[in-house]
Amino acid sequence: ETGVTQSPTHLIKTRGQQVTLRCSSQSGHNTVSWYQQALGQGPQFIFQYYREEENGRGNFPPRFSGLQFPNYSSELNVNALELDDSALYLCASSLGQGNTGELFFGEGSRLTVL
Amino acid sequence: GENVEQHPSTLSVQEGDSAVIKCTYSDSASNYFPWYKQELGKRPQLIIDIRSNVGEKKDQRIAVTLNKTAKHFSLHITETQPEDSAVYFCAAPGGSQGNLIFGKGTKLSVKP
Numbered sequence: 001e002t003g004v005t006q007s008p009t010h011l012i013k014t015r016g017q018q019v020t021l022r023c024s025s026q027s028g029h030n031t032v033s034w035y036q037q038a039l040g041q042g043p044q045f046i047f048q049y050y051r052e053e054e055n056g057r058g059n060f061p062p063r064f065s066g067l068q069f070p071n072y073s074s075e076l077n078v079n080a081l082e083l084d085d086s087a088l089y090l091c092a093s094s095l096g097q098g099n100t101g102e103l104f105f106g107e108g109s110r111l112t113v114l
Numbered sequence: 115g116e117n118v119e120q121h122p123s124t125l126s127v128q129e130g131d132s133a134v135i136k137c138t139y140s141d142s143a144s145n146y147f148p149w150y151k152q153e154l155g156k157r158p159q160l161i162i163d164i165r166s167n168v169g170e171k172k173d174q175r176i177a178v179t180l181n182k183t184a185k186h187f188s189l190h191i192t193e194t195q196p197e198d199s200a201v202y203f204c205a206a207p208g209g210s211q212g213n214l215i216f217g218k219g220t221k222l223s224v225k226p
Contacts, residue, residue: 004157033212042120042203042219043158048212056211090157099207099214100146100165105157 002027004093004106012112013081021076021109023091031097032074037088049074050097086113116141116208120217127194128225135220137204138186144206147187153200194224
């Protein structure tokens with residue numbers, strides 16, 4: 001059974017640039033959620049994708065967008081990067097939509113915005 | 115909206131002692147309360163969860179208790195070991211579909 005994998009593991013961008021982060025879900029899982037984890041904080045929900053459609057969204061601006069593909073892998077895109085976007089971005093897969101089941105997290109993509 | 119508060123932010127215990135971490139939530143409709151453990155530089159992993167139809171759940175040295183009336187739930191770790199050292203997060207369902215709201219975390223240090 002393949003776990004959740006994310007790429008890249010680390011990246012550095014400058015303010016105003018755009019970034020795409022990628023996630024492969026655990027085999028058999030059809031739902032992907034994205035979280036932002038600032039240093040010393042708990043993960044904060046960005047959005048969830050279920051069967052290629054956005055299923056729910058947290059309090060993040062529209063410059064945070066995503067996609068889910070037919071194989072259930074997913075991308076997180078962030079436009080017009082700001083310094084406060086520096087964080088660990090975690091992808092989590094699960095079986096079924098919603099928020100009452102176990103999340104299987106990837107190791108994360110650490111984004112630094114200069 | 116839903117809010118989850120977690121205390122304490124740091125906790126230091128001697129090996130073999132017990133550790134208790136407490137969380138409160140605001141939405142009385144919440145029905146699922148997981149606890150995640152995140153070791154330094156690692157991914158968060160679920161260690162135990164409880165649903166609102168029970169008041170307590172145990173798994174070896176770990177237990178979770180839920181008080182729906184007071185809207186709080188707690189993680190109990192007995193006979194702590196150095197490998198229990200990590201950051202622990204509680205969570206509860208948020209207002210939007212798919213949203214899980216995490217507490218700010220408790221850094222547990224178990225001293226040998």
